[in-house]
Amino acid sequence: MKLIDKFVRGSVSLSGTDILKQVEASLPSKAEVTESRFEGASVAVFSKNLKFVMEAPEYLREVAKNMKLRVEARADKSLLVTPEEAQEKISRLIGEAGITDIFFDTHRSRVIVEVEKPSLVLGPRGTGYGKVNEIKEKTGWTPVIQRKPPLKSDIITTIRKILTKNSKDRADFLHKVGMRIYAEGKEPKWIRASFLGASREVGRSAVLVQTPESRVLLDCGINVAASGEDAFPVLDTPEFRIDRLDAVVLSHAHLDHCGFVPFLYKYGFEGPVYCSRPTLPLSTLLQLDALEVAQREGKTIPYSSKDIEAAVLHTIATPEEEVTNITPDVRLTLYNAGHMLGSNIVHLHVGEGFYNLVYTGDFKYGPSRLHDPAHNQFLRVEGVIMESTYGGRDNLQVSRADAEDQLLDAVKEVAGKGGKMLIPVLGAGRAQEVMLIIEAAVREGRLPEMPIYVDGIVWDATAIYTTYPEFLHKSIRRAVFSHEANPLLNPIFRRVGGQKEREEMMAKDESCIIMATSGMLTGGPSVFYFSHMATNPNNAVAFVNYQAEGTLGRRVMRQPKDIILSTRNSARAVMPLNAKIYSVQGFSGHSDHKQIMAYLNNMTPRPNNVMVVHGEASKALELATKIRTTMRIHAKAPLLLEAIRLK
Ligand SMILES: [Zn+2]
Secondary structure: OOHHHHHHOOOOOOOHHHHHHHHHHOOOHHHOEEEEEEEOOEEEEEEOOHHHHHHHHHHHHHHHHHHOOOEEEEEOHHHOOOHHHHHHHHHHHHHHHOEEEEEEEHHHOEEEEEEOOHHHHHOOOOOOOHHHHHHHHHHOOEEEEEEOOOOOOHHHHHHHHHHHHOHHHHHHHHHHHHHHHOOOOOOOOOOEEEEEEOOOOOOOOEEEEEOOOOEEEEOOOOOOOOOHHHHOOOOOOOOOOHHHOOEEEOOOOOHHHHOOHHHHHHOOOOOOEEEOOOHHHHHHHHHHHHHHHHHHOOOOOOOOHHHHHHHHHOEEEOOOOOOEEEEOOEEEEEEEOOOOOOOEEEEEEEOOOOEEEEEOOOOOOOOOOOOOOOOOEOOOOOEEEEEOOOOOOOOOOOOHHHHHHHHHHHHHHHHHHOOEEEEEOOOOOHHHHHHHHHHHHHHOOOOOOOOEEEEHHHHHHHHHHHHOHHHOOHHHHHHHHHHOOOHHHOOOEEEEOOHHHHHHHHHOOOOEEEEEOOOOOOOOHHHHHHHHHOOOOOOEEEEOOOOOOOOHHHHHHOOOOEEEEEOHHHOEEEEEOOOEEEEOOOOOOOOOHHHHHHHHHOOEOOOOEEEEEOOOHHHHHHHHHHHHHHHOOEEEOOOOOOEEEOO
8 A cells, every 4th residue: 555545544644745756756747846835735836837737737647535634736936027017917908807915925926916896717617717817828927816805994905915925934824834734643632621711701712622732712802892811711720731733723814703813913923813704804993993982082902013923824714615724634625603793603514523523603693684604513522612692592682683773663763753872883893784784774764864983893704704705695796797797786875984084074964873882881982982972872882792790881881871081090970871772683793592402402403511701600511511401411500710521
């Protein structure tokens, strides 16, 4: 039996260097390979023969099948025309697609071309490789075609610049990741999970999964409602060593799941972060915003924008429903979680069938306008770590239709009184869901037309939403790909960019809807609007998401007569609360009690161990009890710092 066959059958492990040698050996001599390198879990071979690069997919398909490895051939740098010449040729070849930006990733022989109409280059289903091949043939560069964000997104442009400006560092990093993934590993004789945050609380999600060989951190968030050390995951435990951490996997971009990632880089982490394509720009946006809000309000976050940049440079965007090796004994697959753009159910396959763990992050197993319901059909699963934000027995959400009616009635009432309505939202998720509801109501004549102001970061996040329509609900996908009508692009939405505009809006006698962060009134423009709107009985505040204990949002929701606002410099102001307060629950991006139980009951195959996290103590405990008693499977709500041996 050839060595490579033994490797594939798992009876012998090859090191990274062996694998690269095997790949080269399996190519014909005309391949004239000058170098082969890992790019994360896949391999790039660089060839001096452009004709071979053009024909390579034929050979590489076979290699990929035999070695279970993605391999791509690119031109050696000696074959590349200059960037200026390439730019000119690319413009001539695909100018009709509307080129808006070109970046050269010189160390990987790739050129990233941003176009208005990618389908003109890639074909309607991404199959028309003709133009792509022509670019390769005429310039040597391998083109990566990307869609121009329909709304300008500085974040997406900045990320692209960071990645291409640091082309060599990025290439070296990806190679190092590959060498680690394919290092010879110890056998997975055990697996355990340590709960470093989000135990019987909502916030600071972080679960460390360990095997004898690997250490993978699932999420690394902050608790925006807490202060001091309670705001961050507990990383000063014996089992967590930053220099031995292999990888971080992010379920989604909300700060309670990704807000502490830059801290890891500040303190020397050099490994990869895996997440979906939209999660990269969204998490970067929300981290930068958290930093800005903290600075403005005199709070501290223990990292800087330099550390956020380091996180970008180390992030590997991972396609959904594709198996990716992330350590010698852990394979990762991401599935839709239905919670926000790019949110994922994380599936880890350990060893050769040794153990399968599902981590839900935040998930929605129910209808929404933006996303399809969370995925729960797997080949194998034994353990599940699941959220319980609305896991309590009496956490039953009203139906979507009722919730939409409630919100629209509230808007009509405010409009009738000529007042303003504030909807505090997280930058991404519920905000875009509510935008779609209002957009549909205005379009169908169920709501009068009125300005809908979308403040700062909510707008920036919406721009990212419109860049990745393939991650949205099938009805939106259909609309976008058939006639390019994304409802999020409706001109009824108006961007608010700065403080001056906010003050003008408040001074104007105009009925309007305002969507602004933060969602729990813990800082940001929503607090500014609230402080200007609270005393006027014609105004209203509509809460559409979870309000954590200890936040201004939670206090306002109780509708006291007076409300105390702490302003900058810790001064306090007392003001009467006259604005009408609504709390509309049905739009949650989280599953309610019934949906959580349905998600588990319908999960294939049936797991044998459920660990309940990300919920207030009473809810997490109630849910665990319910799972134990009705499904008769092992379930518990682990304490902070508890470690559980899964097998
Ligand atoms: Zn979330």
